[in-house]
Amino acid sequence: MSSWTLSERPRLRSPGRLKYDKARQSDLLLLPERVVELNEAAGAILWLCDGSRSITQLIRELEAKYGQTGLEDDIVEFLASAEERGWLER
Amino acid sequence: MVGEMTASLPYALTAELTHRCPLHCPYCSNPIELQKRENELSTDEWLSVLEQANDLGVAQVHFTGGEPLLRPDLERLVRRARELGLYVNLITSGIGLTEDRLKHLSEAGIDSIQLSVQAASAELADSIAGFRSHELKRQAAQRIRERGLPLHMNVVLHRANLHQIEEIIELCADWGAERLELANAQYYGWALRNVYELLPRREQLQAAEAAYKRALERFGRRIELIWILPDYYEDFPKPCMGGWGRLSLTVAPDGRVLPCTASSDIRSLTFENVKERELGWIWHDSPSFNAYRGYDWMPEPCRSCERRELDYGGCRCQAFQLTGDARATDPVCVRSPHRGIVADRVGSVEHGKAGTPDYAYRGR
Numbered sequence A: 001m002s003s004w005t006l007s008e009r010p011r012l013r014s015p016g017r018l019k020y021d022k023a024r025q026s027d028l029l030l031l032p033e034r035v036v037e038l039n040e041a042a043g044a045i046l047w048l049c050d051g052s053r054s055i056t057q058l059i060r061e062l063e064a065k066y067g068q069t070g071l072e073d074d075i076v077e078f079l080a081s082a083e084e085r086g087w088l089e090r
Numbered sequence B: 001m002v003g004e005m006t007a008s009l010p011y012a013l014t015a016e017l018t019h020r021c022p023l024h025c026p027y028c029s030n031p032i033e034l035q036k037r038e039n040e041l042s043t044d045e046w047l048s049v050l051e052q053a054n055d056l057g058v059a060q061v062h063f064t065g066g067e068p069l070l071r072p073d074l075e076r077l078v079r080r081a082r083e084l085g086l087y088v089n090l091i092t093s094g095i096g097l098t099e100d101r102l103k104h105l106s107e108a109g110i111d112s113i114q115l116s117v118q119a120a121s122a123e124l125a126d127s128i129a130g131f132r133s134h135e136l137k138r139q140a141a142q143r144i145r146e147r148g149l150p151l152h153m154n155v156v157l158h159r160a161n162l163h164q165i166e167e168i169i170e171l172c173a174d175w176g177a178e179r180l181e182l183a184n185a186q187y188y189g190w191a192l193r194n195v196y197e198l199l200p201r202r203e204q205l206q207a208a209e210a211a212y213k214r215a216l217e218r219f220g221r222r223i224e225l226i227w228i229l230p231d232y233y234e235d236f237p238k239p240c241m242g243g244w245g246r247l248s249l250t251v252a253p254d255g256r257v258l259p260c261t262a263s264s265d266i267r268s269l270t271f272e273n274v275k276e277r278e279l280g281w282i283w284h285d286s287p288s289f290n291a292y293r294g295y296d297w298m299p300e301p302c303r304s305c306e307r308r309e310l311d312y313g314g315c316r317c318q319a320f321q322l323t324g325d326a327r328a329t330d331p332v333c334v335r336s337p338h339r340g341i342v343a344d345r346v347g348s349v350e351h352g353k354a355g356t357p358d359y360a361y362r363g364r
Helices: A040-047 A055-066 A072-084 B043-056 B074-083 B099-108 B122-129 B134-146 B162-174 B189-193 B202-219 B279-285 B316-323 B339-351
Strands: A017-021 A026-031 A034-037 B012-016 B060-064 B087-092 B112-116 B151-157 B179-184 B224-228 B248-251
Touching: A017 A040, A026 A040, A040 A055, A040 A072, A055 A072, B012 B043, B043 B074, B043 B279, B060 B074, B074 B087, B074 B099, B099 B134, B112 B134, B122 B134, B134 B151, B151 B162, B162 B179, B162 B202, B202 B224, B248 B279, B316 B339
Parallel strands: B012 B060, B012 B248, B060 B087, B087 B112, B112 B151, B151 B179, B179 B224
Antiparallel strands: A017 A026, A026 A034
16 A cells, blocks of 8 residues: 555445444444444544545645634644545555 | 444344245244234335434444335335435345336335345255245346446355255355355254254264355455354354444334344343334333343353453353243353253253254244
């Protein structure tokens, strides 16, 4: 697997889905036979991985949402590890 | 960045919609006393179970049985589960999965389907199922793939089909499965009744495991293979259900709420029913769900064992069925004073005569 380029549009690997769980007050990644409890940052990134946004757009949206700059490295690193775990597809 | 699962809330609900089934597999984990149709929960009761489960923190629901397709309200339940945001999986024999049914299930939002298969050849598969089902399953698999739904498959492995393991893996890959559970038989319910007909010999198991490992190499990422251990042949017990009342719950056809699908066989416990109690109360406060949580209930040798946090003392159902005491160390464990029960069974198969099995077919 090569690393992501910023123009790519990641999406959750089918048939995975996200769910906000009120009981736990956290995002869950639902995969066949598996549930992953996500922390806030992981959830925020994955909700934007819908196949319509490029990574550049995704970074811009998250930087605006959190009023921060310089998130690119962290986000790209997370996307690489998420793909490695089988959560994302291109 | 990723948190680990915590123990406080359940992630998965197994909804056993019915015990009725067109198949008669002798390894079925359903209890010997199968619930009749008139005892099954109504549609409204199941809808309420789904809503309560979602409020409790459940994120995925497995509709199973018996054969869940025998419930004409399955599509409604799937639709409601998806509306709630649950991940919806259907565990089915494939019998009754017509084009029409599949279309409606797909529109209702089903996420994945797990289809069982009994063997690689139709002749053997049909003799195990006690029903001419193999060809119908092939057609069901084809329909699922044509509709673009992920196809997962499972096979229960035992003495009569272990020699076909490579052909079974090939068949599932040919049918388009993305994932295949190779589940060595576990001895509960009907399977326990048939244990001497089902238990394989050690050398047969070793050959099958070697074949599974070769297949892992050969198929790579094309199909995900999951090997579920034959626990009678292990030295230590399985961490059953990831601990009692820790990760998931089961609702039986009659509405009783169980920590796992086999636990209704534990006669020393009384299980609460969703007809009488809120699901949240049952999970958090009922005596049955609290009976074996944590470590304080454990007798020796589990109590002082360093492995207790790995396996929680093994399986409570197996402990009860083999020793009469659900708190006992799972007799699979080499440290159990009851290990002889498992060793005798394995031994009697090693030295017994082979031949055509004489099954007590489920539900006959």
